[in-house]
Amino acid sequence: MASAAGGLTVYIVDDGSVPAISPEDLPAATAEFWIVLSRHPINLGQGAALETARRIALQNQHDVFVTMDSDGQHDAADLPRLLDAIDSGADVALGNRFAGNSNVPASRRLILSLARCFEFAVTGLWLADAHNGFRAFNRKAMAAMEMRQARMAHATEIKQIIARLRDQLKIVEVPVSITYSAHSLAKGQSSLGAINILRDMTFRYLFGRDT
Amino acid sequence: MMASLFVLSFMAIVLVIDYAAFRKSAKRLLALEFGAFALGAVFVIFPSFATYCANAVGIGRGVDFLLYPLVIWLVRETFVSRHRQWQESDRLAELIRALAIGSQQVLSAPHASDPPPSVAKGAAGIR
Numbered sequence: 293m294a295s296a297a298g299g300l301t302v303y304i305v306d307d308g309s310v311p312a313i314s315p316e317d318l319p320a321a322t323a324e325f326w327i328v329l330s331r332h333p334i335n336l337g338q339g340a341a342l343e344t345a346r347r348i349a350l351q352n353q354h355d356v357f358v359t360m361d362s363d364g365q366h367d368a369a370d371l372p373r374l375l376d377a378i379d380s381g382a383d384v385a386l387g388n389r390f391a392g393n394s395n396v397p398a399s400r401r402l403i404l405s406l407a408r409c410f411e412f413a414v415t416g417l418w419l420a421d422a423h424n425g426f427r428a429f430n431r432k433a434m435a436a437m438e439m440r441q442a443r444m445a446h447a448t449e450i451k452q453i454i455a456r457l458r459d460q461l462k463i464v465e466v467p468v469s470i471t472y473s474a475h476s477l478a479k480g481q482s483s484l485g486a487i488n489i490l491r492d493m494t495f496r497y498l499f500g501r502d503t
Numbered sequence: 504m505m506a507s508l509f510v511l512s513f514m515a516i517v518l519v520i521d522y523a524a525f526r527k528s529a530k531r532l533l534a535l536e537f538g539a540f541a542l543g544a545v546f547v548i549f550p551s552f553a554t555y556c557a558n559a560v561g562i563g564r565g566v567d568f569l570l571y572p573l574v575i576w577l578v579r580e581t582f583v584s585r586h587r588q589w590q591e592s593d594r595l596a597e598l599i600r601a602l603a604i605g606s607q608q609v610l611s612a613p614h615a616s617d618p619p620p621s622v623a624k625g626a627a628g629i630r
Contacts, residue, residue, distance in 0.1 A: 299615055299616045299617035300617075301617075301620045315608060315610050318610065324614045325612055325615050326609060326610070326615050326617070326619055326620055327609070327610040327612070328608070328609050328610075328620055328622065329607065329610060330603040330606060330607035330608070331603055331606065332599045332600070332602075332603050333599060333602055333603075334599060336595075336596050336599055340596050340599070340600070343596075343600070344600045344603050344604065347600065347604060348603075348604055348607055348622075351620075351621055352620040440593070442592065442596055495585065495589060496589070498585075499582075499585050499586040499588075499589040500589050500593070
């Protein structure tokens with residue numbers, strides 16, 4: 293999602309879903325803001341879809357870029373708060389579910405606490421919410437966020453990029469609410485996903501191309 | 504003796520299968536495989552030769568003489584194939600991304616206040 297001075301454009305990447313998202317699935321929204329729909333012919337993962345959206349959105353002269361999960365957990369009402377943070381001079385505004393009005397299950401709270409410590413060890417960033425997909429970037433920050441992790445490890449990869457550029461980027465955390473529902477918990481990653489993230493990061497470190 | 508016959512038979516079967524599969528497309532690979540199996544057969548038929556080689560390089564048992572290089576090769580092959588797999592998945596992601604960027608559609612927004620976003624050359628354009 294990206295906003296320019298004049299308005300809003302929503303970038304949707306269909307990551308090989310079956311059936312595919314068709315423009316007819318998005319009827320009401322098309323009236324007031326532009327939607328750019330693209331599709332991965334096969335499923336690559338959330339990180340790969342975000343990277344595709346990032347590259348498409350960067351073609352346009354947007355001022356602010358916002359990423360959101362599409363499982364219904366994020367509340368669009370929090371969007372102005374993230375945009376305000378960027379307008380106030382931040383380069384990166386990261387959502388913080390623990391400061392917002394969120395019903396985080398105890399097991400997820402534990403996993404996120406461990407993730408917070410892990411990310412501190414990996415990146416040196418001590419963030420309140422380690423894996424929140426609701427984030428805003430200005431153009432300078434978004435241009436630097438090239439993601440190579442195709443799956444869920446992209447969240448840590450983003451923090452690694454931010455940590456690398458911490459002298460050049462102003463980072464703030466903004467309260468956002470996350471609503472966990474049966475649907476979102478079923479659709480989102482399981483707590484065991486942390487192991488997959490660790491595996492992907494290790495393999496990328498060992499076998500991936502140097503950045 | 505029985506074990507030797509079993510191993511030799513197994514090697515012969517694998518060679519026959521691979522000969523049928525690769526005789527037209529990969530003759531050099533087949534020759535390499537035949538050479539490796541022939542060497543293996545020498546060690547199976549004359550186990551004392553493996554012990555002789557092991558003693559010559561300061562390794563106690565003949566089986567260790569064969570096992571050590573095999574383990575090193577296996578570990579190296581695992582790393583190389585994993586590295587190749589990551590490179591291939593990166594290439595695949597770039598290919599899929601190029602297709603997605605090339606086929607993006609801008610859905611019409613009759614009440615949008617800003618001009619339509621630009622799309623990649625050759626993309627579907629405004630629908």
